[in-house]
Amino acid sequence: MPHKPNDTKQLLAQAQTGDMDAFAALFEQYRPLLYRLAYRLVGANDCEDVVMDTYLKVWRAIPEFRGKASLKTWLCRVLRNCAYDYLRQRARAQARTVSVTHRGDGDEEVAAVEHIPDTDRRPPDREAIGHETEQIVREAIQQLPEHHRVTMLMRDVDGLSYKQVATSTGVSIGTVMSRLYHARRKLRRILEKSLGDTPV
């Protein structure tokens, strides 16, 4: 439940002076969104760690927060940076090549990190089902570029609004719509080839 503006101001002031309860009360409302974003960026294994690291970084930095961006925008930006750090660490650990490039379609610099599959991403019960079509769809989704995949999953699976996806990923709503269109089109092409006559 979002707080009233006055409550937010008061909680923020208290959090800035070191009140952890006020900090938790202020930021709890964004936690589900952060979990979804982290889950889509790094997968289930590191999701919890990324969210925790994000909050710890914000806790350290909040005395310096001057309100130039909204709390949600700031939080999502910190989370994306944490997530990319995790992906880089994971890539190093797996001795895989990581390419960091500048992608210029957002309103800020976002490091595009080659997606490193999270091997333990599936919950055990989902693994047990092992439906062939689901496996094909999962593999097809993994073929999408990261920014297309994250946008499509946050919108179509997590059910977030365009605005929420835009805030989470740090781009405009127009960019979200464009990414969504391209993601669906690419995925449809892949699936139409790979599914063929397989019953859906």
Place this chain on the structure above:
Amino acid sequence: MKQISNKELRELVQRAEPTPRIPRADAFWGRFKARAECMPRETNERPPAYPRLWPKLALGAATVITLLLMLVVLEFPQLPVDNASGEPLSRVDELDVYIDHTSVMIMKDRRSGGTLVWITGTEATTDG
């Protein structure tokens, strides 16, 4: 080749991709507090702004210089020059003081022809 509609595509994705399980708030914030207590935070204390002392310092310096000049004039009345011509070396025709003050003294040294203007009581106006 089978055509996949938008709706079918969304359903396929939803079936294939799990949603994250979000931990309970109390468990999460308990872990957060345990870790946050061990880490330093950035301070929001700013260094104090440089005190605006220069107006007071300037006023003090001006007062000291004035007093020294007065001492020189009073103690050594023949200095700086012996004005033999009798014509004053300087004079005050008009004096405008643009700040509040309590008094103005204009002193003339007849022998040297010099003029000294001394304004007092200007301190109260420096604080704005």
